[in-house]
Each structure stands twice: as C-alpha cells, then as structure tokens.
Amino acid sequence: MSQHEDNPIRSLKDYLHPTRTTTPSCIMFLPNTPQFEFKPGMIQLLPSFHGLDNENPYVNIREFEEVVATFRSRADTTDTVRLKIFPFSVKDKAKSWLYSLSIGVAKGNSAISGTRIRC
Template structure:
C-alpha cells in the first residue's frame, strides 16, 4: 500500500488505498504519542516540594524555627463587632467596676454597678446597649477574663446575650439553691436589733433576685425567723394585727419598723413597748 500523493503532516492522520483499491484512514503513531504526552502533563499533580504556584501561601516558606514560635495574632473575639461606631473615651475605663470570678463576688451587684456607670457616661446618639456590649469586657479580670476568651468566636451579638452567659457561668444552680435556703431558713441572731435583722434579710433577697418566692412567703420567712422580742415590738406597733395585712402592706410595715427602730437602744425599745401597748390596743397605730 502506498500513501496518497502530497505532503504529509506527521501529526495528522492520512489515507491510503489497500490492495482492493479502498481508502483506509491511518492514525500516525506520532500523533497518538503526542496526545498521550499532553494528557499526562495536564493531569500530573504539582510537586508539593516545588515552589511553582506557591507564591500565595507564605506559610510554605516558614522555617522550623519560625514554626516553633506562636504567630503574631489573637483568637477571634466572642463578640460580633457592631456596625455602629462607638468612641470610648479613655477616662471611662478606669471608672468601671471589676469582676475577678471569685466565689465571694456577686455577679448581680457587678452588673448593676456596671450599668450605673454606663448610664452616667451615655452621650447623645449613642445606644446604651452598644456601650455596655463594648465596655463590659474591660471589667473582667483573671478567671472572668479567661472565661470570656474561651467562648466560641463570634457567638454573642447583643448585651442581653452577654449578660445571660455571664450570669449562667458565675451564678450556677448550686449557688442559687444556697441563697434560697438562706432566705427560707432565715433566723435572727442573738442580741441582734430589729433593723440589723431586717437589713441582713434584705441583703439575702437582693443577692438572689431570681429566688422565685412570692411576697407572702418572704414575709412569712422573716416573721417566723424573728425573736420573740422582735415579734412583740412588731405586734405592739401595729396593734396586734400584723397578720391581717396583705403581703405588700406587711413588707412596707416591716421596712417602716426597721427605720423607726434604728434610733432605739434596747432599754428604750422595752420602755416604748410597755408605755405604748395600751394606746395601740385602743386605736391601733397608723403607718
């Protein structure tokens, strides 16, 4: 067989006539070889040790010494940066209260004091919620700061969320139950004055605002925990009709007796009780 006349391209197929005179297509070995070579070159993975195509990844050029040292960056904050701009004046931060995460610290008291400071420095056009969200991390120290940095990055969007997570961490269930027991099992101490007893009881209530007790239960717990002399003073001042008051009136009356008794000493209390008891029985005492 002889190829058709004309100039042949080594990379292209060509036609020849067989013995019977029919045209037959011949694929050149060189063309097939070139196709295989090109396909292999296109699919060949890049050598991981070569520097070709690695200009966009600076970590590939870091030495062993560089890799042994920490990078110059910090972990992302758990607080999502707000879109609004807020300028924090330098004189505000030193005035903020601090919280270290100790068992003796009261998280509720810290939040209240922090919010009072924020309300003082609120400026026109500045959202108070945004100010609290930005300033609160400056108040946390030691264990409290470590806790804040351990939160999942970009997980907090609002001041309400940050406050809830803070109280969940530093006011756990066992602490709530302990304070609730202090309220329900409250009792006066020996030789304790009425106003001292009442102030200590109110401190226990304020230390656990989420105690869940109704007002009538709070009055009952305090009344049951009073000494006999305190109950005598209380009943004397209200004409022996304390339990007839509604819960809110009873709380107000206890607070009133506490303020009045602040200026008494023990001998005066006994003298007042003996001298005024008959008057209160006749017409009662008005508060």
C-alpha cells in the same frame, strides 16, 4: 539559605489581609456600628469582676450598668456601649471565661445581663 527561603514572596493580598494572630472576640458588631469614643478615666470608673467565689456577679452587673449609663452617647445605643466596654470590667478568671465564649455569641444586651457568669 537564599533570601527567598527566609522571606517567601507574598502577594499584595497577603499584605492587605494579614493572617489573624489573635483569637476573635465573642463580641461582634455590625460593620456600620458607630465608633464609641472612650474618654480618659472611663475604664477606671468600671467595677472589676475577677470571678472569685466571694464575688456576686449580679451585683457587679448592676454596678456596671449604673456606670455605663453615664457613658451613653447620642450615636450609640446602650447595648453597643455595654458590649464595647464590658471586656474592660472583667479580670482574671472572668476574663478567661469571656475569652472562652464562642465567636459572635454576644450580639445584644442579653449577652451580658442575661448570661450567668460562671468561671
């Protein structure tokens, strides 16, 4: 085999816009959305929801909102902070549920607190 068959010639565009290898998130932000700065220890403060039968998703959301209310910065809205940090609060079956949602379905507060969490 020649070297070109193993490594096909790629254009500059191919290098600047590589093929996405991961599934796009259901949570979408506008291009001008300010960056939220995660401080050390924030993720450990979040309640974890695993999607187990003995867990109450509404209690988890309430605890999540209480913790996230302490994270708010001047640049971000509460909804933006919630959406950016929500994926870190779900585990196991609940994380699978989040990944199963359609791309861009979560665009506001209703995406988190208004959605019934069923795993």
